[in-house]
Amino acid sequence: xxxxxxxxxxxxxxxxxxxxxxxxxxxxxxxxxxxxxxxxxxxxxxxxxxxxxxxxxxxxxxxxxxxxxxxxxxxxxxxxxxxxxxxxxxxxxxxxxxxxxxxxx
Amino acid sequence: xxxxxxxxxxxxxxxxxxxxxxxxxxxxxxxxxxxxxxxxxxxxxxxxxxxxxxxxxxxxxxxxxxxxxxxxxxxxxxxxxxxxxxxxxxxxxxxxxxxxxxxxxxxxxxxxxxxxxxxxxxxxxxxxxxxxxxxxxxxxxxxxxxxxxxxxxxxxxxxxxxxxxxxxxxxxxxxxxxxxxxxxxxxxxxxxxxxxxxxxxxxxxxxxxxxxxxxxxxxxxxxxxxxxxxxxxxxxxxxxxxxxxxxxxxxxxxxxxxxxxxxxxxxxxxxxxxxxxxxxxxxxxxxxxxxxxxxxxxxxxxxxxxxxxxxxxxxxxxxxxxxxxxxxxxxxxxxxxxxxxxxxxxxxxxxxxxxxxxxxxxxxxxxxxxxxxxxxxxxxxxxxxxxxxxxxxxxxxxxxxxxxxxxxxxxxxxxxxxxxxxxxxxxxxxxxxxxxxxxxxxxxxxxxxxxxxxxxxxxxxxxxxxxxxxxxxxxxxxxxxxxxxxxxxxxxxxxxxxxxxxxxxxxxxxxxxxxxxxxxxxxxxxxxxxxxxxxxxxxxxxxxxxxxxxxxxxxxxxxxxxxxxxxxxxxxxxxxxxxxxxxxxxxxxxxxxxxxxxxxxxxxxxxxxxxxxxxxxxxxxxxxxxxxxxxxxxxxxxxxxxxxxxxxxxxxxxxxxxxxxxxxxxx
Numbered sequence: 001x002x003x004x005x006x007x008x009x010x011x012x013x014x015x016x017x018x019x020x021x022x023x024x025x026x027x028x029x030x031x032x033x034x035x036x037x038x039x040x041x042x043x044x045x046x047x048x049x050x051x052x053x054x055x056x057x058x059x060x061x062x063x064x065x066x067x068x069x070x071x072x073x074x075x076x077x078x079x080x081x082x083x084x085x086x087x088x089x090x091x092x093x094x095x096x097x098x099x100x101x102x103x104x105x
Numbered sequence: 106x107x108x109x110x111x112x113x114x115x116x117x118x119x120x121x122x123x124x125x126x127x128x129x130x131x132x133x134x135x136x137x138x139x140x141x142x143x144x145x146x147x148x149x150x151x152x153x154x155x156x157x158x159x160x161x162x163x164x165x166x167x168x169x170x171x172x173x174x175x176x177x178x179x180x181x182x183x184x185x186x187x188x189x190x191x192x193x194x195x196x197x198x199x200x201x202x203x204x205x206x207x208x209x210x211x212x213x214x215x216x217x218x219x220x221x222x223x224x225x226x227x228x229x230x231x232x233x234x235x236x237x238x239x240x241x242x243x244x245x246x247x248x249x250x251x252x253x254x255x256x257x258x259x260x261x262x263x264x265x266x267x268x269x270x271x272x273x274x275x276x277x278x279x280x281x282x283x284x285x286x287x288x289x290x291x292x293x294x295x296x297x298x299x300x301x302x303x304x305x306x307x308x309x310x311x312x313x314x315x316x317x318x319x320x321x322x323x324x325x326x327x328x329x330x331x332x333x334x335x336x337x338x339x340x341x342x343x344x345x346x347x348x349x350x351x352x353x354x355x356x357x358x359x360x361x362x363x364x365x366x367x368x369x370x371x372x373x374x375x376x377x378x379x380x381x382x383x384x385x386x387x388x389x390x391x392x393x394x395x396x397x398x399x400x401x402x403x404x405x406x407x408x409x410x411x412x413x414x415x416x417x418x419x420x421x422x423x424x425x426x427x428x429x430x431x432x433x434x435x436x437x438x439x440x441x442x443x444x445x446x447x448x449x450x451x452x453x454x455x456x457x458x459x460x461x462x463x464x465x466x467x468x469x470x471x472x473x474x475x476x477x478x479x480x481x482x483x484x485x486x487x488x489x490x491x492x493x494x495x496x497x498x499x500x501x502x503x504x505x506x507x508x509x510x511x512x513x514x515x516x517x518x519x520x521x522x523x524x525x526x527x528x529x530x531x532x533x534x535x536x537x538x539x540x541x542x543x544x545x546x547x548x549x550x551x552x553x554x555x556x557x558x559x560x561x562x563x564x565x566x567x568x569x570x571x572x573x574x575x576x577x578x579x580x581x582x583x584x585x586x587x588x589x590x591x592x593x594x595x596x597x598x599x600x601x602x603x604x605x606x607x608x609x610x611x612x613x614x615x616x617x618x619x620x621x622x623x624x625x626x627x628x629x630x631x632x633x634x635x636x637x638x639x640x641x642x643x644x645x646x647x648x649x650x651x652x653x654x655x656x657x658x659x660x661x662x663x664x665x666x667x668x669x670x671x672x673x674x675x676x677x678x679x680x681x682x683x684x685x686x687x688x689x690x691x692x693x694x695x696x697x698x699x700x701x702x703x704x705x706x707x708x709x710x711x712x713x714x715x716x717x718x719x720x721x722x723x724x725x726x727x728x729x730x731x732x733x734x735x736x737x738x739x740x741x742x743x744x745x746x747x748x749x750x751x752x753x754x755x756x757x758x759x760x761x762x763x764x765x766x767x768x769x770x771x772x
Contacts, residue, residue: 024744101738
């Protein structure tokens with residue numbers, strides 16, 4: 001078993017980003033869209049953690065700290081997103097983003 | 106010199122007097138009801154102008170040959186300030202009193218005053234009278250200004266004012282389509298001449314403004330006189346450059362437009378659509394006189410080349426005969442007189458072309474009085490019976506004795522039968538032309554045409570008189586009973602009769618006669634009466650009497666001569682009635698040519714210009730239609746654009762960026 005290297009983690013992060021982007025571009029269901037955004041965002045958080053773990057000492061703590069902040073931010077973002085989903089569902093009776101093309105009430 | 110000389114520098118007041126009437130009537134307009142809607146103001150101002158004008162003319166005539174120039178510089182570039190005019194440039198407004206303008210001043214102010222006075226009666230029942238009197242006053246102002254102008258630019262300014270006034274007045278009854286179109290025709294046809302005249306002015310400027318014998322003409326404001334000498338007067342008849350010949354021909358074209366010479370004569374007979382008073386003024390004193398006066402002024406002050414003179418003689422001589430033939434067949438009383446004007450103007454042009462400008466103006470002077478008389482007499486007839494068709498009239502001499510006698514005097518004066526009016530001046534014209542033809546054989550055909558026209562003139566004018574006034578009763582019984590007009594209409598007839606008889610006696614004033622036969626550019630003074638002249642007089646009077654005799658035989662005592670339908674002369678008659686198809690030719694060129702040109706312009710406008718505009722419009726519409734589809738509103742699409750843009754930026758930074766930096770040679 002080989003040692004886990006920075007490049008492996010970055011590769012995983014790239015895959016996550018790719019999966020997330022694929023979801024964002026193809027999904028029409030708002031909830032699935034939110035999930036895809038989460039996946040893509042976690043790719044970024046993973047990068048912070050990876051650079052903090054493998055990089056030099058001074059950056060280590062700040063990288064971990066930013067990761068924690070970003071997790072919190074992701075949670076709030078999902079909360080806002082779900083609120084929009086509820087509102088959309090109430091207004092249009094559907095959460096298909098392809099139908100909400102007017103971008104206004 | 107007499108005390109009247111003190112008046113000469115104040116000549117500028119003369120054109121201002123009718124200008125006052127123009128402004129007052131133009132502004133006050135319909136509020137002047139008590140004064141015949143301003144008519145009496147116009148008459149008063151014209152009367153004052155007449156008194157002053159005649160006094161100034163008399164002062165000039167008593168001291169002949171003097172040039173009294175009073176001018177102010179309107180605008181000046183000093184020498185050296187402009188590279189185009191190294192000797193400087195000036196625009197001058199001023200008045201020049203000389204023998205030519207003095208003679209014209211009498212004609213314009215006297216006829217103008219009498220026509221305005223006559224208008225009070227003639228136009229009494231018309232609408233739009235403030236407009237009429239204001240325009241007539243402006244017409245008079247412009248013509249007096251033109252006569253007194255002391256430089257070419259000022260001359261052109263008033264020339265154009267005269268043109269536009271004639272447009273207004275010929276189209277006075279603008280609600281009648283015929284009048285509106287006659288006004289346009291007059292304006293457009295004279296405009297052809299005006300444009301060429303302007304080109305001629307440019308050519309003179311090119312010839313004289315900087316170099317040549319008149320070098321520095323631009324600095325003196327293009328004035329006709331140089332101190333007390335005519336500008337270039339000494340060079341008249343000697344200059345031979347092609348450019349000067351062309352410039353002279355342009356002057357002839359301008360004069361032909363204004364004075365209705367062949368082939369620009371078509372507008373004058375149609376201008377009969379205006380009120381008869383306006384016809385009288387246009388035909389006698391203003392407008393058509395301007396063309397002859399232009400030729401005279403150029404002949405005396407600037408000079409024509411011998412080729413120009415031949416062209417002028419040709420146009421004038423041909424027009425006398427050409428117009429007289431048309432007058433022979435027409436049956437509208439005003440049209441006959443109109444053709445006679447064209448024909449008589451031909452005599453004046455002929456005399457100027459032969460080198461005797463003063464003789465041309467002398468004929469203009471006598472012609473103005475008897476032509477105004479004929480028109481006002483015709484107007485009196487039209488006023489009485491309400492038609493211009495001579496075949497419906499007849500026997501009017503019984504009820505309209507004053508008019509009948511006035512028309513007869515005008516007719517005798519026109520046909521040049523001893524001893525009334527036109528005899529002296531027309532004879533003088535013929536005499537100087539025959540004289541000039543002695544040294545220029547090419548003048549002979551035109552001199553002979555002019556003699557032929559004498560016969561035709563007497564025939565057509567007495568035909569008109571017999572048709573209108575002789576016989577027992579009108580041929581058309583439905584005509585209203587004729588009656589003479591009010592005193593304001595009869596007085597001008599009587600005064601003009603007197604002037605038609607006596608005006609020509611000016612030739613017996615020694616100081617005038619001594620000017621008459623001075624060829625332009627100086628030279629010998631032929632005697633007023635010589636044996637050759639006596640022969641010319643005998644021939645012309647003989648021809649005139651023969652014309653009268655033929656008219657009496659065919660039309661006298663109410664007879665009506667009908668050309669047999671099978672006569673070969675019917676073809677000639679048709680050609681004459683169709684006016685030699687000149688107008689038709691103009692129409693063909695004007696309508697077809699202009700129509701084709703308009704079609705081409707329309708095509709360019711519709712498909713090239715509009716096409717370009719519409720093409721741009723379509724391009725933008727199509728582009729935006731395609732771009733619009735990008736804005737679908739679907740969030741995933743926007744995400745896709747963001748990703749695409751991001752990837753594009755990355756590619757740029759990673760691959761193309763370094764290449765660019767390397768290519769520029771940085772870092």
